[in-house]
Amino acid sequence: MLDVKKKRLLFLSVSLLMLLALSGCNKVSKSQYEQTISGIYSQSGLEGEIAVEYVKGEGYLYATPNTRVVFDYTEIVEGRTVTVSDTMFFEHNTDTFQGETAAIGAEDLFEFGIYSGVIQSFAFQEEALDFAKVIEQELTKQIEIEDFKLKEVEPYLLTFPSVDASEEMGSFEDNLALYKEDVTKNQQANRPFNGYYDIDVKKYMACGLVITEITYENHAEGSTKESIDRLKADIYRRLSMLEVSDFYDGIYRLSFDTVAEESATVGDWGVFTFHVKDKKLGAVINER
Numbered sequence: 001m002l003d004v005k006k007k008r009l010l011f012l013s014v015s016l017l018m019l020l021a022l023s024g025c026n027k028v029s030k031s032q033y034e035q036t037i038s039g040i041y042s043q044s045g046l047e048g049e050i051a052v053e054y055v056k057g058e059g060y061l062y063a064t065p066n067t068r069v070v071f072d073y074t075e076i077v078e079g080r081t082v083t084v085s086d087t088m089f090f091e092h093n094t095d096t097f098q099g100e101t102a103a104i105g106a107e108d109l110f111e112f113g114i115y116s117g118v119i120q121s122f123a124f125q126e127e128a129l130d131f132a133k134v135i136e137q138e139l140t141k142q143i144e145i146e147d148f149k150l151k152e153v154e155p156y157l158l159t160f161p162s163v164d165a166s167e168e169m170g171s172f173e174d175n176l177a178l179y180k181e182d183v184t185k186n187q188q189a190n191r192p193f194n195g196y197y198d199i200d201v202k203k204y205m206a207c208g209l210v211i212t213e214i215t216y217e218n219h220a221e222g223s224t225k226e227s228i229d230r231l232k233a234d235i236y237r238r239l240s241m242l243e244v245s246d247f248y249d250g251i252y253r254l255s256f257d258t259v260a261e262e263s264a265t266v267g268d269w270g271v272f273t274f275h276v277k278d279k280k281l282g283a284v285i286n287e288r
Contacts, residue, residue: 084117165208205250
């Protein structure tokens with residue numbers, strides 16, 4: 001039998017070989033990933049520019065078998081630069097795509113995660129940006145709480161039924177079918193982002209397929225359970241009195257995280273949901 005020293009030496013040798021295998025000369029360049037992703041996207045009618053932001057899973061002893069590549073996809077729409085982010089997985093240290101092969105060349109991109117940013121690109125159209133700006137202005141005026149800062153307002157397309165949707169909004173399946181019909185018409189007209197950009201935000205807010213996500217950060221120092229409970233009560237009170245005449249009909253979800261001085265989340269958070277119908281505020285629900 002090998003003695004302890006020989007076993008330890010053997011273990012270190014195997015570990016070193018594994019590390020060299022993972023971080024060796026087969027590393028794929030960002031430009032090579034960009035070329036591969038561009039080829040995949042172009043097969044589904046997406047001819048914009050790909051820029052890899054970062055690569056995860058290369059050169060680490062405990063790396064997963066896949067390499068995760070996060071990238072930006074950009075199109076020029078009516079003179080404006082519109083950029084969304086997406087993620088793909090590749091066989092480790094190669095540019096061999098690891099995912100559903102049906103995603104390559106697909107016409108209906110809704111089902112595939114590698115196009116999630118493209119699906120949400122409608123949030124950057126001028127109508128959506130103007131709508132978000134109106135909501136930001138109203139919230140800034142009506143919810144004034146010390147150290148409670150509005151971070152983002154963004155319409156978001158649901159990819160699964162919402163438990164917050166009311167019956168009068170119709171079924172998720174029917175609304176999704178209507179949405180896909182609109183996308184197909186956009187594709188036939190060669191609209192941006194292969195038809196997913198020019199989506200009627202107001203229409204799909206009203207039927208619950210699009211919701212508006214409102215994100216805050218709580219920067220109060222020394223937060224305790226009691227102070228968070230008081231903050232939630234204050235938010236609930238202010239939301240219950242919200243003037244919503246400039247809001248679209250639909251579902252709104254306000255969430256917050258408590259962050260430390262260096263903007264790292266420290267764990268105390270909350271979520272509130274409310275509906276707007278016919279320019280009137282419905283019930284406010286404190287989900288946590």
